[in-house]
Amino acid sequence: MTFTCTVEGCETRSTHEFTKRSYEKGIVLVQCPGCKNRHLIADHLGWFKESTEDGKLRTVEDLLRARGEKVKRGRIAEDGVVEYYED
Ligand SMILES: [Zn+2]
Numbered sequence: 001m002t003f004t005c006t007v008e009g010c011e012t013r014s015t016h017e018f019t020k021r022s023y024e025k026g027i028v029l030v031q032c033p034g035c036k037n038r039h040l041i042a043d044h045l046g047w048f049k050e051s052t053e054d055g056k057l058r059t060v061e062d063l064l065r066a067r068g069e070k071v072k073r074g075r076i077a078e079d080g081v082v083e084y085y086e087d
Pocket of ligand 1: 011
């Protein structure tokens, strides 16, 4: 997909690849090559809803680490895409 960054003053367009399965059933985040912010594209598992409700701002890596075992089935790609889906 082509993503346009929503950060004011950045608005960099970038193209990212991820599986349809993650997009429809799991979690997808992409990293903007301009400002390096991660943007949530899909969160069907509610992980990021939970992370904002407990009042602590966590990084994607922290969140993935907290999920431990499960994360092995996802991936963090070199292009900054994070995707995960359950079997
Ligand atoms: Zn950006």
